[in-house]
Amino acid sequence: MLAAALTIVQPATAAVxxxxxxxxxNQTAGTTVATGTWPAPSSVIVLAPGRYQVKFPGQGAPGGVVHVTAINNTPHWCQAENWFQSGTDEIVNIRCYRVGGALDPTSFSAFFVRASGGPAPGPYGYVDSQPNGALVSQYNSVGAPNTSTPLGVGQWQVKFPGLVAxxxxxxxxxxxxxHPQLGARCKxxxxxxxxxxxxxxxICFDSTGALLNTRFTLTYQYKVSLYGAAVPPKYYGYFLNQPPAGPPSTNLNSVLGLGANTIxxxxxxxxxxxxxxIAYPQNTVQVTAYGSNSNFCGLNTFWTNSSVGPDLIVRNVNCFTNAGAPVDTGFTVSANSIL
Incomplete structure (x- = not known):
């Protein structure tokens, strides 16, 4: 079963x-971290300070979405520059910034998924939206068309019809x-x-904290992993901090059920x-800020796969104001394993 779970998926019409x-x-070591990288041969090239190119071997496909989270004990954020299929591989270019809007080296966790067809195990969907609301790509597990509607500068209403939880x-x-040029953050x-x-x-902002029209990606998950599959994987979870914690239905642990994760x-x-x-590598953690202001969030350091439990420990999600001051603010965090 383990060998099957770790096999690179090839057919474009496979189940979600x-x-x-x-x-x-790991920016300090200049290398990928094996427990947080899948497939194992995935690699990162430093294009320039704060700019990176990720190659995911065997995972090339048109469309899909990318998410990326900065990992630094000082205020940083990362964003996607672009991504594309290159032969059988997927190439993802990433830009990372420090407060003030200058590109700056940092560790990060990056994620790519592309889904089409089915079967799909549960309510799941994503959009890659242009600033005008046109969708570059999308997925909806019940086959309904998602929409992205601009509401004003830097604000959109995204609907996932039929994804009833x-x-x-x-x-x-x-x-x-x-964004391929400017520092941009979405939440x-x-x-x-x-x-x-x-x-x-x-809502999306530039590095000054002003609302910004930019392309963005958005993924919704309910009782499935961030890449849309469930059982396998058997080990995934998510949590909404508003703060305080959101309702139990926004706090899921695939082993223990609703309300089991703690903050x-x-x-x-x-x-x-x-x-x-749920601490079974290879796994990934992604964080997104939640709320109406320009605060943003990331990870203070790498998550830990504790042998006790085994528990996945995120210590810590760190959140900042646009000026870089620590602030208690809302966020969503999603942890997902290959197993």
């Missing part, structure tokens, strides 16, 4: 997803800015779950999140 990949980059706020979201302003599906508000404040702007019993 067609392709998936992630990488954990059952409550007023269910599941989790990740958003990432896509979740809020969302609602209803009998019609998911209704999400996305603890460890200082201004720092939150330790524990996902019990």
């Amino acid at each position: 997803p067609d392709r998936k990949a992630w990488v954990l980059w 059952g409550g007023t706020l269910d599941g989790s979201l990740q958003a990432t800015a896509v 979740i302003r809020g969302w609602s779950s209803s009998g019609a599906g998911q209704d999400v508000r996305v 603890t404040s460890t200082g201004p702007g720092l939150s330790m999140v524990i996902f019990p019993r």
